[in-house]
Amino acid sequence: MSTDPDIAAILGFMPPFAETMGITVDHLRNGLPVMAFDYGPHVMGRPGFLHGGAMSGLMEIAAIAALRVTVAAEEPAVRIKPVNITISFMRGGREARTYALGEVTRIGRRVANVEAKAWQDDPAKPIATIFMNFLLSSPRPA
Amino acid sequence: MPSREPDSPQTGGGFDPSAFEGILSKLGHGGHLGMRYRAHGIGWVEMELPYSDRLVGDVESGILASGPIISLMDNATSLSVWTAIGEFRPQVTLDLRVDYMRPATPGKTVIGRGECYKVTRSMAFVRGIAHDGDPDDPVAHVAGTFIRVDNFLG
Numbered sequence: 001m002s003t004d005p006d007i008a009a010i011l012g013f014m015p016p017f018a019e020t021m022g023i024t025v026d027h028l029r030n031g032l033p034v035m036a037f038d039y040g041p042h043v044m045g046r047p048g049f050l051h052g053g054a055m056s057g058l059m060e061i062a063a064i065a066a067l068r069v070t071v072a073a074e075e076p077a078v079r080i081k082p083v084n085i086t087i088s089f090m091r092g093g094r095e096a097r098t099y100a101l102g103e104v105t106r107i108g109r110r111v112a113n114v115e116a117k118a119w120q121d122d123p124a125k126p127i128a129t130i131f132m133n134f135l136l137s138s139p140r141p142a
Numbered sequence: 143m144p145s146r147e148p149d150s151p152q153t154g155g156g157f158d159p160s161a162f163e164g165i166l167s168k169l170g171h172g173g174h175l176g177m178r179y180r181a182h183g184i185g186w187v188e189m190e191l192p193y194s195d196r197l198v199g200d201v202e203s204g205i206l207a208s209g210p211i212i213s214l215m216d217n218a219t220s221l222s223v224w225t226a227i228g229e230f231r232p233q234v235t236l237d238l239r240v241d242y243m244r245p246a247t248p249g250k251t252v253i254g255r256g257e258c259y260k261v262t263r264s265m266a267f268v269r270g271i272a273h274d275g276d277p278d279d280p281v282a283h284v285a286g287t288f289i290r291v292d293n294f295l296g
Contacts, residue, residue: 017207020174020196042174051171052235053213060209082208084241089234 007033010065018061021054025065026099032069035062039095050093050127055118059100059130060085063116066102067134071112080112083133091127096120098127110136156228159187159221172217175210184228186257187221189214193249204248208282211252211272212240215284218256219268223288226258226266231290233266238286246281250274256284263293 007025010033014023021043026036037043037058045051064080071078101123102116112134117126159182172189175197180188191197191214199207216238224230246252255277256270266288271280 015199015201015207016195017197017199017209021209041170044170046232051213051216052238053209053216054171056212056216056238057207057209060212082242084239085208085212086237086239087212087235088237092234 010069013068014061014065017057021057021061023058023061029101032101032103033062033065034099034101035065036097036099038097043098048095050098052087052089052128055089055093055098055100055128056085056087056130058098059087059102059116059118059128060132062100062118063102063114063130063132066116067104067107067112067114070104070107071136077139079137079139081135081137083111083135086131087128088130089128091125093118093120093127099123107136112136157224157230158182159225171213175213177214177217180253182221182225185222185226185259186255187218187225188253188255189218189221191252191254193246193251198248203245205245206248206252208240208242211242211246211254211282212238214252214254215240215256215270215272215282216286218254219258219270219284219286220256220288222256222258222268222270223261223266223294226261227294231292231294233288233290233294236265236287236289238284241283243280243282246272246274252281253277261294263295264290266290266294 022037025033043054100118105113114132117129119126180190197210254272260267268286270284272282273280
């Protein structure tokens with residue numbers, strides 16, 4: 001990859017759901033966006049802890065963003081469709097800002113395998129990870 | 143498959159998720175998404191997520207994002223454990239897998255039905271589907287496990 005993507009461009013393809021969750025691009029790491037949200041009632045599960053679904057939503061957005069950025073470098077018009085997601089919860093998320101970063105493991109002709117992890121204070125201590133499979137398709141009619 | 147069954151002292155054992163409704167619909171992540179209690183019985187709970195522009199994942203099509211479906215199914219399966227054992231016991235989600243079978247139809251409420259099919263001392267095994275009106279044409283299928291903070295049985 002030659003140039004880092006513009007953060008504004010990444011925010012440009014964030015869906016309304018990301019805004020509803022207060023998800024923003026915190027910074028770029030090796031050209032990929034580190035997404036984040038602050039703790040608040042909108043992401044609270046049991047009192048004092050992050051909701052598992054909220055963490056999952058953040059990681060899923062990070063995975064999609066990482067894939068979009070990676071794909072955009074080669075085939076900007078390709079469509080991506082999530083097929084499934086597997087989430088592992090490792091630690092309870094506390095009342096703190098939460099970060100997530102996606103990583104594209106492989107892009108094939110039809111399928112992309114993407115991982116993401118979420119953390120709070122220390123990136124080396126993830127609170128949760130996801131694996132996702134995406135179907136890739138060309139926007140051109142067959 | 144009946145999606146609504148009358149609540150009675152027999153359904154749901156000693157745990158009543160409808161009592162959670164007031165909390166769920168006002169506080170926290172579920173309330174923020176507009177999630178509501180729908181129905182329950184022993185070992186199963188249905189929650190629903192009314193369609194909202196705020197939850198859209200693709201502006202062009204108006205299709206809901208997949209994130210809210212995860213949250214819906216996390217809540218429905220989590221509550222189903224307590225209706226299976228008949229009481230509230232603290233637990234955490236160990237893992238959850240969601241297969242997205244088709245996009246939810248824009249404008250339609252998504253219903254999440256979670257079932258707890260096995261409980262051991264430490265673990266609860268759950269599965270469920272999300273659909274938007276026809277349980278035989280699901281939007282998503284989930285499978286997951288919860289681990290109890292202490293023990294589920296005994």
